[in-house]
Amino acid sequence: MSALALTVQLPDIVLEELVAQVTQRVLSALKTSPDEGGWIRGATAAAQYIDCPVSRIYALTSQDALPHHKDGSALVFRKAELDAFIEAGGSRRA
Numbered sequence: 001m002s003a004l005a006l007t008v009q010l011p012d013i014v015l016e017e018l019v020a021q022v023t024q025r026v027l028s029a030l031k032t033s034p035d036e037g038g039w040i041r042g043a044t045a046a047a048q049y050i051d052c053p054v055s056r057i058y059a060l061t062s063q064d065a066l067p068h069h070k071d072g073s074a075l076v077f078r079k080a081e082l083d084a085f086i087e088a089g090g091s092r093r094a
Helices: 012-029 043-050 054-062 079-087
Strands: 039-041 068-072 076-077
Touching: 039 043, 039 079, 043 054, 043 076, 043 079, 076 079
Parallel strands: none
Antiparallel strands: 039 076, 068 076
16 A cells, blocks of 8 residues: 655645644643743743744833743743733734
8 A cells, every 4th residue: 555645735824823723732731831820931932822023022021011020030921911912902013
């Protein structure tokens, strides 16, 4: 029996959403989610959560435009505050 190859081309936005959903499910299954307990630790995880570049997280936090907290030198974010930021339109790109 021969194997068949299947190639599927997806638009970048669809592929990014698929990757984000799979990542979230895997993290939930492992129970090692970076945002466990309502907190997100680190700029990279926050960027993934609100779907923007990490550089934008740093720019917004340095301007105090994005709600954030510090644990030593590490940035931490409350999911509820990021959700409110997004709902207020703060995640729109110029």
